[in-house]
Amino acid sequence: MTVPAATTEGSCGPRREATWQAFLQSQSESLRAAGLWRTIEPLESAPGPTVRIAGQELLLLCSNNYLGLATDRRLIAAATAAAQQLGVGSGASRLLGGTLALHEELERRLAALKGCEDCVLFGSGYLANVGTLAALLQPGDTVVSDRLNHASIIDGCRLSGAQVCVYPHRDVAAAAELVAQASGRVLIVTDSVFSMDGDGAPLQELHQLATRSGALLMVDEAHATGVLGNGLVAHCGLHGQIPVVMGTCSKALGSVGGFIAGSKLLCGYLRQRARTFFFDTALPPPTVAATLAALDVIALEPERGQRARDLAQRLYLGLRELGFAVHAPIAAIVPVIFGESQPALAAAAQLRAAGILAPAIRPPTVPAGTARIRLCTMATHTDADIAHVLHSFAQLPSNFRLPPPR
Ligand SMILES: Cc1ncc(COP(=O)(O)O)c(C=O)c1O
Numbered sequence: 001m002t003v004p005a006a007t008t009e010g011s012c013g014p015r016r017e018a019t020w021q022a023f024l025q026s027q028s029e030s031l032r033a034a035g036l037w038r039t040i041e042p043l044e045s046a047p048g049p050t051v052r053i054a055g056q057e058l059l060l061l062c063s064n065n066y067l068g069l070a071t072d073r074r075l076i077a078a079a080t081a082a083a084q085q086l087g088v089g090s091g092a093s094r095l096l097g098g099t100l101a102l103h104e105e106l107e108r109r110l111a112a113l114k115g116c117e118d119c120v121l122f123g124s125g126y127l128a129n130v131g132t133l134a135a136l137l138q139p140g141d142t143v144v145s146d147r148l149n150h151a152s153i154i155d156g157c158r159l160s161g162a163q164v165c166v167y168p169h170r171d172v173a174a175a176a177e178l179v180a181q182a183s184g185r186v187l188i189v190t191d192s193v194f195s196m197d198g199d200g201a202p203l204q205e206l207h208q209l210a211t212r213s214g215a216l217l218m219v220d221e222a223h224a225t226g227v228l229g230n231g232l233v234a235h236c237g238l239h240g241q242i243p244v245v246m247g248t249c250s251k252a253l254g255s256v257g258g259f260i261a262g263s264k265l266l267c268g269y270l271r272q273r274a275r276t277f278f279f280d281t282a283l284p285p286p287t288v289a290a291t292l293a294a295l296d297v298i299a300l301e302p303e304r305g306q307r308a309r310d311l312a313q314r315l316y317l318g319l320r321e322l323g324f325a326v327h328a329p330i331a332a333i334v335p336v337i338f339g340e341s342q343p344a345l346a347a348a349a350q351l352r353a354a355g356i357l358a359p360a361i362r363p364p365t366v367p368a369g370t371a372r373i374r375l376c377t378m379a380t381h382t383d384a385d386i387a388h389v390l391h392s393f394a395q396l397p398s399n400f401r402l403p404p405p406r
Contacts, residue, residue, distance in 0.1 A: 079287070116263070137162035249287075
């Protein structure tokens with residue numbers, strides 16, 4: 001005899017719901033117990049070099065708005081004019097009526113910035129990485145990926161169904177071995193400036209490896225574009241030579257959006273096959289106009305990137321002198337390693353009391369045992385701001401100072 005569906009649902013509904021409640025509760029409790037519960041605090045001001053949170057003025061040391069462009073009057077004017085002329089939303093995906101001349105202009109400008117034939121815009125850098133990796137790779141292919149690549153790269157690799165081979169951070173010899181053993185088509189993927197470690201990928205060696213082995217090289221320039229001129233690719237003398245260059249408009253460019261620059265063939269294919277491109281609403285006109293204005297500013301004022309880098313270098317040298325385990329920055333990211341989550345949280349709380357916003361970064365964002373405070377400099381920080389950060393670190397207990405990283 002068949003049991004009517006209503007009866008089955010009626011009897012197991014409450015039990016199923018209780019299972020979900022228990023799952024959510026136990027997961028939340030274990031995150032709290034491990035010191036991994038994150039709190040979200042809204043800013044009460046624009047994201048300038050100082051911000052207000054819960055009525056307190058804080059020096060912002062954790063923003064990717066490296067050049068201070070998110071609050072630049074030229075970007076705001078461009079966004080305002082675009083909103084008045086074209087509205088605040090694009091209303092549709094790029095393929096179904098959402099494309100404006102402005103999107104295509106930005107794609108041309110970004111392609112030129114990266115020395116490539118073409119460029120495809122996505123809603124964010126995350127979407128650019130996930131959509132591109134999933135479109136390029138198929139089951140049977142191999143992707144060779146640096147261990148410290150950004151989560152969006154990891155997620156794109158997983159989604160693609162390709163075999164994922166991870167090499168130790170920056171270890172080109174290990175990457176070469178993985179490439180030699182790989183089957184199918186091979187793609188090598190790396191951040192250019194690593195988001196949590198602030199160091200640079202060995203791009204010349206990876207380029208040589210890709211060239212001699214026939215692998216496709218994809219480089220994520222999220223933290224380099226605008227801070228290191230056009231990016232680390234150009235900085236390493238490889239301008240226009242990397243087949244897949246990813247970038248984001250949401251960090252140094254002060255706006256939002258992601259992109260892939262490459263050949264016309266590559267970008268044409270991605271417009272057909274990258275699901276995060278065509279199943280996602282096109283970027284809104286004010287955002288695109290702001291990014292175009294940002295490209296003008298970085299061309300006119302390259303000293304902004306230099307200033308953010310100089311301040312990062314000053315922080316690094318000062319913190320090293322104080323005995324902290326600090327990584328040398330190639331761009332504007334200076335990680336200070338505390339090891340376990342608890343000392344990192346305690347240090348962040350003490351810095352907060354001194355008027356500095358620099359939260360602890362904990363697993364799973366970084367590997368276990370490497371909890372840290374990731375300091376990011378902005379071109380708009382003053383010399384006095386950096387001196388205050390160094391002074392505040394000097395007040396932290398001496399047992400927070402670990403041996404320097406290798
Ligand atoms: C290396 C790297 N790639 C990609 C992204 C994603 O970019 P977006 O914030 O524009 O989604 C980030 C963001 O933090 C990143 O650090």
